[in-house]
Amino acid sequence: MGCGASVEKDYISIDSSTSSNASPQKPRKISEPPSKDICPYTLLIQTGSYYPQQSTVSRWHEGSVFVTINPYSEQTESKVLEVKGSFGSDSEGTVSADFWLPPTVGAPLLVKIAIKSKFSKITKDPLYIRKITILYDEAKYHFPAKNYLFPHNELQDKPTNGCLPFLLVRGGAGMLLHQETENFVVKARNSDLEMTRSMHPWNRPNVEERPKLFPGFAGKQECRTDGTETFNKKFSHKAGLMALTNILDDLLGVLPDTFSKLEEYATFIRHNGDEQGWSKCAVHRALKVAKVCGDDEEMGREMLCGPNSGVIRRVEWVEGGRWEGGVEKLPDYVLEGKSLEDAMIEGRIFEITNDNLIGVPHGGKSSKLLTGGKQIWYVVPADCMFYVNDNKKLVPIMIRLENKTDGSKPTFWYPPKPESEKGEHGNLRWLLAKLYFRSAEVNTHSICTLYARAHAVNEVFAVAAYRNLASAHPVFRLLQPHLQGIIPVQLQARKFLLGKNSVFAKFLSAGDNLGAVFDNYFKTFNYRDLIFPEEMKKRGVEDLPGYHYREDSLAHWNLLEKYVTDMVELSYPTEDDIKEDIEIQNFVREVVDEGYRYRGFPESAGFPRSISSKDNLVEYLTAIIFNISSYRAAVNSDTFTFYSFTPNAPPSLKLPPPKQDEIVTLERIMNSLPVPVISFIAMDIFYRLSTPSPQTRFYLGEDSLGRIGMEGEHMTLAPHQREVVERLVSGMRELKRGIERRNEGVYFKYDVLSPENVPITIQD
Structure with missing residues (x-):
């Protein structure tokens, strides 16, 4: 049932209240009496970046939120609606406001959101807007925002403090540009994309100054999204200060x-x-590794279910290759x-190589x-x-070591006889050879x-998406929960991990020469x-027993592919x-041009420059989401477990x-290993890298771990889209149950890909 057609007043003053952990409000007053020719609108403004482990709830009460319904429309634009209240800033909160508006405003298709400071007060903190819901004509209209706002000068529509001056948010399920029918919505959509693009420039060095092969990345910018503060907190101390602290500790004994x-x-x-x-x-898991370190079957298990499980491949031919001189x-x-x-014919021979270290100086x-x-x-x-016994x-059966930098010829090392004692010379030779192999693997895993x-x-995906997909685009809404936080975290990570005084150079042997790697x-x-x-088949590992990384990754891929x-x-x-x-199409093209072609990658590393079918688009989007979430969890989450000892x-x-x-x-082995200071730095960095931040979202929530699930943390809000999300979550729950059954009674649980442990984005 709609509202009356005639208009007596264009605007009647606000009426606001606060819910969800807010302080009690005074009885609300309506400054103008209702009329049969005006219609009620209720705004529910949901804020807060939501840290479930916060002991206190912070509030943003330095100003007001201003909302315009259907901005830029000559027929249906509302007046600017001011909403005052105590807004949640770290944990989620909702502030509501009721308005009487003329019936010409009609159904809300688009909202403009801005915030302003109180008079004579300088606002220091931005406000995270999660979502706005408008109740109109007995229906709910959802506007997913998921972005930060900062008070701006009304005469200057430029980003400030890493925030847009205002948000233009399309309601509903999202819409393709060529499907839009309202000119004012198209205008707002283009304006929103142009402003967002200005905040996400590509880094464009001169061709003469082009670095070695490395994908395109964001240029210098300020960009506030979830994840920025988390990374700063996790790595608040500089590597140099940490080193000096350890030197002092060393000197003090x-x-x-x-x-x-x-x-x-x-x-x-x-x-x-302690x-x-x-x-x-986490420490207990690492100590379990220490107890079985040196065992060949354990080493094989870690190759299948450790942080670098995605590199093993089947061997079908050895003549004239790297193993010549050793297999004999x-x-x-x-x-x-x-x-x-015979073992190769039976599919029992596999290898892991570290060619990415060839030509890299000590x-x-x-x-x-x-x-x-x-x-x-x-x-x-x-x-x-x-060899699969x-x-x-x-189990490992042969190790090849070649000190190419010093011009040494390759040497080959083999396991001792099964009946040999642990401290015998053969065992120590084999143990030392394994140390050099594992050291090479840690370096290629960490860097590559x-x-x-x-x-x-x-x-590359994140920058191209923010630059080319309007927030109203359904694919942007699909990807946004996975892309959120990537760019600011990468800006910090490049400075901290790869900068002039790279932290990788503080403990990795190849850290001084990252560009070459x-x-x-x-x-x-x-x-x-x-x-x-496809990559799994290329490596020939479809039937490799005990390969839980393959099993769980394939399950994730299938669930995500159906979801997409x-x-x-x-x-x-x-x-x-x-x-x-x-x-x-612009998004896909820019991934190629700015991400790879301009950077000197031959044939743009095989990335498609256009998408012409649903199947191709599904594959492309599944690859993005899988790589950001499932793959990254598999190669990151257990680094402290296996690398701290x-x-x-x-x-x-x-x-x-x-x-x-x-x-x-044994003395030779101990003298080869890094000194305790280096071990500590490695442990500390791997612990920080593998520990999720408090506001990280996972595919499944886990109250006992203080973790937020995917449901409610996405931008696909239409009922039919929510059903798709619910089916994905249901599939993830079933996967979790299967992983729990497989892990019953085993010494080492492989659970990094259990959905409650898999972040949906990179925020740390």
């Missing part, structure tokens, strides 16, 4: 110069866990009496500052061959897998690497709608790899 036994590194973890306030559950000397007992050829430039003495940290492109366990693939690649990695990187089912398919079907009635969608995964080694005939002693 708090830290030893070296350890004499491998077990002392475990005591070191527990001691620092000193630094690390989670005891493989002991019979490592293949349980089989020939290597590190250690920071060693004197950190340790008091100049050291060389050796970069050795070590490789390992694995009759017990369906993956974790940073390059799981961070730098995602920044990135260049090696991106020479072979391709868009098809992001399509998990349903959303695309709702937004694109026909294939032609995709071709006519200028915004989505230094003998299990040394970040650097300070002696060259052994000669083929060298007699290896």
Whole structure:
């Protein structure tokens, strides 16, 4: 039932109240009596970035929120509506306001939101607007905002303090540009996109100054989104200050110069866990690794279910390759009496290689500052061959070490006989060879897998999306919960992790030469690497037993693909709608041009320059969401667990790899491992990287962990879209139950891809 057609008054003053943890309000007064020719509108303004673990609720009460319904419309624009109240700023809160407006305003299609300071008061903090709901004519109209606002000069429509001057928010399910029928909505949409684009410039160095292969990234900017403050808090101390602190500790005798036994590194973890306030559950998991470190089956399990599980591949041919000179000397007992050829035919031989370290000089430039003495940290492109034994366990059977920087020839190392004792020479030789392989793996994982693939690649998608997809676009609303926080976190991470005094250079042997490692990695990187089912088949690991990373990742991919398919079907009635969608085509084109082509990637790393079908769009969007959420969780969440016990995964080694005939002693092994100061820095950084921030959203909420689920944290608000989200969440719950059943009674639970542990975006 609608409202009357005639108009007596254009605007009647506000009437506001506050709910959700707000202080009590005085009885409301209406300044003008209602009339039969005016209609009631109720505004519900939802604010707060929502930290579920906050002990107190902060309030923003430095000004008012101003809302205009249907701005830019000559027929239906409302007057500016002022809403006063105590708005939630860290935890969620809702302020409501009632208005009488003329019936010509009609149904709200678009809202303009701005905030202003109180008279003579300087506002210091922005306000996070989550959503505005308008109740009109017995219906609800939802306007998802999910952005920060800061009071602006009314005469200056330019971003200030990293915030837009106002938000223009389209209601409903979102709309493709060519489907819009109202000119004022199109005008607002273009204005919104132009303003947002100005806040997200690309970094464009001169061609002569172009760095080595590295995807495009955001230029210098201020951009407030969830995640910025979190990263600053997690890494509030600078690496230099941390180093100086450790030097002082060393001089005062708090830290030893070296350890004499491998077990002392475990005591070191527990001691620092107590000193630094690390989670005891996280420390306990790390200590479980320490207890089984050195076991071949455990090493194989970590290759399948550890932070770097996505690089193992099947070996089908060895003649003339990297293994030539080594396979001829493989002991019979490592293949349980089989020939290597038969084992390869049966699909039992796999490998992990570290070619991204080839040509990278040794590190250690920071060693004197950190340790008091100049050291060389050796970069050795070590490789390992694995075998699936009759017990369906993956075990290492040969390691290849080649100190290419120093011109040394490759050496090959093999497991000792099964009956040999732990302290025998054969075991110590094998243990030392594994240390060099694991050190190489930690370096390539940290620099290539974790940073390059799981961070730098995602920044390209984020910048291109904010620059080309209006907030009203249904694909932007689909992606926004996953993109939120990526750009500001990346701006901070590049400065902290990759800057002139990179923290990676403080503990990784290859950290002094990040550009060379990135260049090696991106020479072979391709868009098809992001399509998990295809990439999995390319590596030949479909039948590799015990490969829980593959099982869980594939389950995530299938759930996300169905979710994206349903959303695309709702937004694109026909294939032609995709071709006519200028915004989505500009988004895809800019990913190619600014992300890869301009950066010198051959054939733009295989990324498509246009999308012409629903299937292609589904694949593209699934790859983005999967890479940001599921893949990044798999390669990040367990780094502290497996990398904090230094003998299990040394970040650097300070002696060259052994000669083929060298007699290896425990003393040689201990002198090769990094000193305690370096171990501490590595532990501290990996703990911070793998610990989620308080406001991180996960696919499933978990009250006992203080974690927020995906439901209610997305921008797809129409009923039919909510049903799609609910189906995704239901599928994630079933996946969680399956993972819990598989983990019953096992020593190590592989649960990093259990949906309550998988963040939907990168905010830390």
